[in-house]
Amino acid sequence: MRVAFISLHTSPAERAGTADAGGMNVLIRALAGALRSIGVDVEFFTRRSSPDQADTVTLDDGLVVHHVTAGPARPLPKSDIDAFIDEFRDNLGPLDAFDVVHSHHWMSGVAALPLARAAGIPHVMTFHSVAAHPNSSLREGEPAESPARLEGEIVCATQSDLIIAVSRHEAAVVIGRCQADPERVVVVRPGVDTELFHPAAPGSSWTPDGVAAGYLLFAARLQPLKAPDVAIEALALLPEAHRPELVVVGQSSADFADYESQLHRLVAERGLTEKVTFLPGQDRESFARILRHASLMLVPSHSETFGLVALEASASGVPVVAAAAGGLTEAVCNTHTGVLVPSHEPAAWAKAISSLLADPELRAQMSRTGRSRSLRMSWTHVAEQTRAAYRRAIASGPVRRIAFLHAHPDDETLASGALIAHLVDQGFEASVLTATRGEMGGVVPGPLSPLEGTPELQERREAELAGALAALGVRSHAYLGMPPARAKGGDPRRYLDSGMEWISEGVAGPGDRASERSLTLSDLAEETDDAVAWLSHIGADLVVSYDDDGGYGHPDHVRMNEVAKAAAARLGLPFAALTPHRDKADRWFALEPYLPQVAGALRHHRTQLTVHDDGATITHSGGQSEPILTSVGLIGTGFGHL
Structure with missing residues (x-):
């Protein structure tokens, strides 16, 4: 993705x-x-x-x-x-x-x-x-x-x-x-880097330059919305004999160019010049160090959608005093990882701060609880939730169910396996319709050679196809002519492989041994009726099949192109043709990461091909070798959400 x-x-x-x-x-x-x-x-x-x-x-x-x-x-x-x-x-x-x-x-x-x-x-x-x-x-x-x-x-x-x-x-x-x-x-709530943000080592006494241990910390952009003035005013109300220092980390933006100067004046007016230290915005490592050595984190914002810094404080084992505003009520567990103050009155803040500073056992308990909670809120978990949301957004578009129409077993994986796996991975429903069992196809030389031309080959290829589809994540499959891919009122029928001959290197044409029951010699209208029945049954939103020449000219591929387009047109569905040529594609999918999955699916088609040990090339039963296709394009419209 x-x-x-x-x-x-x-x-x-x-x-x-x-x-x-x-x-x-x-x-x-x-x-x-x-x-x-x-x-x-x-x-x-x-x-x-x-x-x-x-x-x-x-x-x-x-x-x-x-x-x-x-x-x-x-x-x-x-x-x-x-x-x-x-x-x-x-x-x-x-x-x-x-x-x-x-x-x-x-x-x-x-x-x-x-x-x-x-x-x-x-x-x-x-x-x-x-x-x-x-x-x-x-x-x-x-x-x-x-x-x-x-x-x-x-x-x-x-x-x-x-x-x-x-x-x-x-x-x-x-x-x-x-x-x-x-x-x-x-x-999807934010996560926290619990390796970067962690409690200070026992007995550690580091502080920023010139700051005494036990300091309070405020960290945010310096603007009225973040309410650093509340932190300063609350500090001024603490008993002078036990008043800790306050470290303010952050700078003002261009919209609040004079606000930082106003804060410095407020500090001077309250007689706190020796008690408040202003630091500029820090890199993540430096900020994490400043945070883990603080006694309390102050987050007095008037509004926060979440308040990530409060969660970072909890991960650092630092109790939080925060405004009961917006998402801060979710970032802080009141009385467990910190204290939520219901107003912005400095006196209320001074009371909450004094109470926590006077109770080291409660602070220690909040530290342990905050750290434990943060360990359950990793960024990896957030990423997984976000990816699931992306899949939901993709699948909620006008296209949700994609129907792939192919002629023989192994075509689904050779021509579109990576695309099918990708779509399934993104949350789409991919269904496959296969026209024949590939009865006329050759068998890979070896132990399975005796199956060639026998009824047992058809059964074997049905089993191979089932394994390949499972490997690709396809849960819905049918054979053309068999319910639910059979027009209403028609008895089940089996369309046969038409066979083909090589006309030139890489180009196929009709064979001369096709049965009257073969796909190419059967009635196109009947085949289309069967495909329409199946597309209606699965509730397809998009029909995908070969391009006009069937990829390389195989007559059954060409026929399935005709069937797929006719069925899609009758139902008013968009049709997309597969192409391995990027310059012809309206949408290109580079899907190399799916190569192992596609190779695994192809290994099920043992009667038709051999996957090499490199997992990237195959040899067909006729002896021709080629790379496994992963990148593929679609020609057409109506598939923008894919």
Whole structure:
């Protein structure tokens, strides 16, 4: 699976706590890395914020980031960036190389949604934050939300194929305020890196330079929404004789250029200059070290969709004092991993902080509980939940059940095995219809040679086909002419292999031994009726078969192309032709990772071919050898969600 992560306004490479980089940056980079570890390829697309940024860079953890020109190539206040959404979309280009487009934050969604629609690719949305309601009282100093954001969030919520919310709180807001369909909203809470974030070693006494042990910690972008002023005011109310120090990690963004100076003035006014240390945004390792040696983590935000830093504190064995706001009520287990404060009154915060500082046994218990809880919230688990959500989004499109129509046993794996395995892996229902048992085909020289031309060969090939289909993950199969692939009122019938002759190297033509019961000499209308009955039975959304020349000219392949197209047309279903030629394909699937699975399926067809020890090539019963096909294309329309 290939997934495009759209993060217009901030790059995953930005350090959390600087400018507009925060928990979202940490989350999307950690999620992308975890997805890669379970086999999902992720590439980022973000706005170019410096003329020195290359078009594409690879980060030190292997993640690929594409820089897209949109507006001036310099850092911009987040409130100014929405003016360049259209330019970002225009320069982003087509996204049809991906299986899923996952947008992060509303601006990304507005930019990417039309491109995903044009490519027929499912669009998944994660908001990370939702605009304040127009009628709500904004926190003093917060800029008013732009009309573009309020409208854009509704577009993203109502038009995306699936919304992944990071908390139940966010899900409720997206449904209630942004009009999202509850059936299209799933909750996948963030994870935490428990190797990076871990408790300090017993007896360790490290502190930041100039800071005494037992310090309190606040870490976030410096803006009114995060309420660092509440932490400072609460500190001022603690008894001077027992007042700990406060470390503030973070910087202000361009939208709040003067706010950091206001905080410094507040510290001076409260006589706390010797008690408050300001540090800039830190790299992840440095921040983890600062966090694990803190006594308490303070998260007084007025609103958080989740509050990832609270979970990182728990993983570090540090109790949390947090506002009972939004997703923080899910990030913190009240009285078990920390304390939730129901207001932003400094006196209430001072009381909660004092109570915990005076009770080391309770803090120790919270430390153990927080660590234990965090160990159950790994990023790998989050990645698996996210991949399941992607599969749901893919399978919820107009195409869910794909019907593959083939002429003989082994054709299903040779021509489309990798594609079938891929689609099954993505959550689609793949069904196979086989026209004949391949009775006229040769048998691989060896112990099975005596089966050639006997009734036992048909039974053997039915068993081989069953094994191959199971290896590909196919659970629904039928033979043309046999119920449910038989028109109503008709007695079951068995269409026979028509045989073929080689006309030239790699090109086949009709044989001269075809029975009147063979596929090519039977009535095309009757065969089409049978195929229609089967397609209706399985509820097919898309019909897939050979191209017009049957791949290499085999008459039964050509006939099945005719049957499949006629049946699809009668039912009004889209038809797609398989092609091994990339230049002819309307959609190309590079599926090399499925080679072992395809080779395993082919090994069941022992009477027809031999899989070499390299697991990548085969030799047919006639002696011709070729590589196992994995990459394949489709010609046609109506299969954009595949």
